[in-house]
Amino acid sequence: MANEEEANLQYPLDSNSYRILDEIGSGVSAIVYKAECLPVNSTLVAIKAIDLDQSRADFDNVRREAKTMSLLSHPNILRAHCSFTVDRRLWVVMPFMSAGSLQSIITSSFPDGLSEPCIAIVLKETLNALSYLHDQGHLHRDIKAGNILIDSNGSVKLADFGVSASIFESNSSHFWSCSSSMMLTDVAGTPYWMAPEVIHSHTGYSFKADIWSFGITALELAHGRPPLSHLPPSKSLIMKITKRFRFSDYEKNKKEKHKKFSKSFMDMVKLCLDQDPSKRPTAEKLLKHSFFKSCRSSEFLVRNVLNGLPSVEARFKESKLRRLASMNKSSETEEDDDEGCSVGQNIKQRRISGWNFNEDGFELDPVFPTETEGEDSVVKQVRFGGESIIKDREDEAGRDSGESNLSSPAGVVGETQVSGDTSEGHGGGGYVDSEVMIGSLMVLKRSLDDQRQQVMDLIGLLHGEEGGGGGEVSREEQLVQVIERMKMESENEKRRNFELEMEMEFLKIQISGASSGEPSSSGGAD
Amino acid sequence: MKGLFKSKPRTPVDLVRQTRELLIYADRSPDSRESKREDKMVELGKLIRELKLVLYGNSESEPVAEACAQLTQEFFKENTLRLLITCLPKLNLEARKDATQVVANLQRQQVHSRLIASDYLEKNIDLMDTLISGYENTDMALHYGAMLRECIRHQTVARYVLESEHMKKFFDYIQLPNFDIAADAAATFKELLTRHKSTVAEFLSKNYDWFFAEYNSKLLESTNYITRRQAIKLLGDILLDRSNSAVMTRYVSSRDNLRILMNLLRESSKSIQIEAFHVFKLFAANQNKPPDIASILVANKSKLLRLFSDFKTDKEDEQFEADKAQVVREIAALEPRDSS
Numbered sequence: 001m002a003n004e005e006e007a008n009l010q011y012p013l014d015s016n017s018y019r020i021l022d023e024i025g026s027g028v029s030a031i032v033y034k035a036e037c038l039p040v041n042s043t044l045v046a047i048k049a050i051d052l053d054q055s056r057a058d059f060d061n062v063r064r065e066a067k068t069m070s071l072l073s074h075p076n077i078l079r080a081h082c083s084f085t086v087d088r089r090l091w092v093v094m095p096f097m098s099a100g101s102l103q104s105i106i107t108s109s110f111p112d113g114l115s116e117p118c119i120a121i122v123l124k125e126t127l128n129a130l131s132y133l134h135d136q137g138h139l140h141r142d143i144k145a146g147n148i149l150i151d152s153n154g155s156v157k158l159a160d161f162g163v164s165a166s167i168f169e170s171n172s173s174h175f176w177s178c179s180s181s182m183m184l185t186d187v188a189g190t191p192y193w194m195a196p197e198v199i200h201s202h203t204g205y206s207f208k209a210d211i212w213s214f215g216i217t218a219l220e221l222a223h224g225r226p227p228l229s230h231l232p233p234s235k236s237l238i239m240k241i242t243k244r245f246r247f248s249d250y251e252k253n254k255k256e257k258h259k260k261f262s263k264s265f266m267d268m269v270k271l272c273l274d275q276d277p278s279k280r281p282t283a284e285k286l287l288k289h290s291f292f293k294s295c296r297s298s299e300f301l302v303r304n305v306l307n308g309l310p311s312v313e314a315r316f317k318e319s320k321l322r323r324l325a326s327m328n329k330s331s332e333t334e335e336d337d338d339e340g341c342s343v344g345q346n347i348k349q350r351r352i353s354g355w356n357f358n359e360d361g362f363e364l365d366p367v368f369p370t371e372t373e374g375e376d377s378v379v380k381q382v383r384f385g386g387e388s389i390i391k392d393r394e395d396e397a398g399r400d401s402g403e404s405n406l407s408s409p410a411g412v413v414g415e416t417q418v419s420g421d422t423s424e425g426h427g428g429g430g431y432v433d434s435e436v437m438i439g440s441l442m443v444l445k446r447s448l449d450d451q452r453q454q455v456m457d458l459i460g461l462l463h464g465e466e467g468g469g470g471g472e473v474s475r476e477e478q479l480v481q482v483i484e485r486m487k488m489e490s491e492n493e494k495r496r497n498f499e500l501e502m503e504m505e506f507l508k509i510q511i512s513g514a515s516s517g518e519p520s521s522s523g524g525a526d
Numbered sequence: 527m528k529g530l531f532k533s534k535p536r537t538p539v540d541l542v543r544q545t546r547e548l549l550i551y552a553d554r555s556p557d558s559r560e561s562k563r564e565d566k567m568v569e570l571g572k573l574i575r576e577l578k579l580v581l582y583g584n585s586e587s588e589p590v591a592e593a594c595a596q597l598t599q600e601f602f603k604e605n606t607l608r609l610l611i612t613c614l615p616k617l618n619l620e621a622r623k624d625a626t627q628v629v630a631n632l633q634r635q636q637v638h639s640r641l642i643a644s645d646y647l648e649k650n651i652d653l654m655d656t657l658i659s660g661y662e663n664t665d666m667a668l669h670y671g672a673m674l675r676e677c678i679r680h681q682t683v684a685r686y687v688l689e690s691e692h693m694k695k696f697f698d699y700i701q702l703p704n705f706d707i708a709a710d711a712a713a714t715f716k717e718l719l720t721r722h723k724s725t726v727a728e729f730l731s732k733n734y735d736w737f738f739a740e741y742n743s744k745l746l747e748s749t750n751y752i753t754r755r756q757a758i759k760l761l762g763d764i765l766l767d768r769s770n771s772a773v774m775t776r777y778v779s780s781r782d783n784l785r786i787l788m789n790l791l792r793e794s795s796k797s798i799q800i801e802a803f804h805v806f807k808l809f810a811a812n813q814n815k816p817p818d819i820a821s822i823l824v825a826n827k828s829k830l831l832r833l834f835s836d837f838k839t840d841k842e843d844e845q846f847e848a849d850k851a852q853v854v855r856e857i858a859a860l861e862p863r864d865s866s
Contacts (some may be wrong), residue, residue, distance in 0.1 A: 013703035013704055014703070052751070052752065052755075053751075053796065066704055066705060066706045066708065066709060067668055067672075067709075069621055070668065070706045071619070071668060073620075074621050082704065082705075083705040083706060084703050084704060084705050085705055085750065085751065085752045088751045088795065090752075092703060136623070286817055390803055424748075456541075459745050
């Protein structure tokens, strides 16, 4: 239980004082445990163990985030009890929020979303936290249901400030979000929830980006998933970045039944999802919206949401299995799509210029502009620069290792080629940091080279076998093994590919974010 | 009470004066009636918040230069900063954070193109003693630490801290178990040793013996991973700075230092290995290697060459590859001396 009085208790700064009970979350460079703190009456805590050697983050960032965390004090913000290092890991000890994140609650028990009164309570509490944060000059940068936690008494707390990132995280689509948060880059976020101006990055990041994410979170709570989440995360992000949207995907989505929502709820979400950041209301102003009038108590959440919920540990285990299953599945569908692309006949492709909030469907709808629309040009430049580089590399690498290993970039490039948009491909890349991009691509190339080497070795091995005249059966077995291995390698490659792409995008965002500067009040805090 | 202050808009000078009055009250009246005291502390918190708003502006308005200058002038005309620092433990968390931001901002405010904060601190340099000892107080460490880092932007203040006895304490502060505090102390330590080039070079030359003895034994050979990683990175930053070339030459002539660096090169942590390489290369590249350094390198020649043969950064780094190639050439060319 996270009682307020606990804040004053001294939690010990050595790992021996804690007994780890179970794993309740994991990411690329961090694991979250449920544990008990032995000297403090065996109080339950959540410990986020972050591998510092994996993050090449410089310590100034780690320090800043840790400091931000420990100086925040608000009933709706999850505050760390303490943090200390255990060999190469940073342990962040936090109150254990026994009901876990809303994302995991929805996934396990409310696949079609929560009821409106419950949504109102959760959102109101979250807004309280957001209003406090913004007042202190901090941005959250990663508002989503996965970062909103509930305790057994129904209290709602916002978590995840870099160091304490994504506590209780268990969504398959976020397997990389942990690593990106761990890098503690200046801009973080998860694609589905990211505001357009954050993705495009040329207008910089402000408090209003958090409001956008808040609006997306409202949709997430209402529908059980964020908009566009029927697409794999790689595609969703690339699509949102490139503003390319496949019409067929959209149609698929439209057919789904949708629930009825109140006028005031839809109005509130609509305000948050205004394309123009300056028109979105502040957190403080949103709190006064009619949707939050006559909001019920946390007791209501306990009765209507928490009752009969599986434990956080059980949900984590379940989601782990689901994640494995969905990873396989999503890679298959992605391959199918790519094949479809290369055949390239029936696929309608449209470029969209933004997202309009569709009040009737209560979803985000893409906007399809005419080709010559002026405001799209900036975006085009971003995309062309990126793609032309990827394309060059891909052509080269594709010869060596085969298309299927490069599913994400090949997918994008493939689409470009099929669409026959020949005006593309000679962009100046004005918004792309070519140095960063080339660095990342060199890494990619090297790993492809390694892989090629391995394939060559295997071929050599097989030739050798042939010369030696090995038995028919064992050859077959070996081939199966080889195929298995290559399959795994290609899976790994795909994942790395995607991670690299993410990293590139974040670096780009970071670079332009860095030049636009931080809000003045937080700048003086250090 | 609320009405009283709402009625007349207060000038920046008023704000500072009223803050000062309440700070004096907070500083020396522990036995007045509890309720009255509480009211005054609330009022003090509000005033500090308003000072912050003048200096930083808010979401609707940018700070006004004239108002900032007036506020700054009034603030340093009397001992407001000392009062604020000594009363900080008596304020609540929000007021402490606001006060820290106010103090930070004031260090950069110019009045008639002078940083008057610097003049004030020179005359009240003992305030640094209070700020530094904040690292020994869990509640105050992050606030005092942040103020301290802003104050050492002034060269004279940084020189005072470097030359004071406090410098020795930093070797312990940066290893405090509490990560937030240790990391804050490490940031201050780094700032002290990198910000003012000439002052740092002078300090390191004068204090070479004890400083590097401590640096090696307490930091580079610490059992704590984070300490070693931060220390080796900072050592690289210091030695590779042109203004510290004399210190660097001296450092790379020591056999003990080479031994420590070679141990760091063997660490399983990639990050530490890479940072260690950036210091190790200075030993190898030194064209006037003392005989004992050369003989250690010769004795370990094959091991070193093997190590470097598959020594890579995660990302392609041309400079790193070039440095590595040079180090490999230097080591490969070393011949055992006839005498040995």
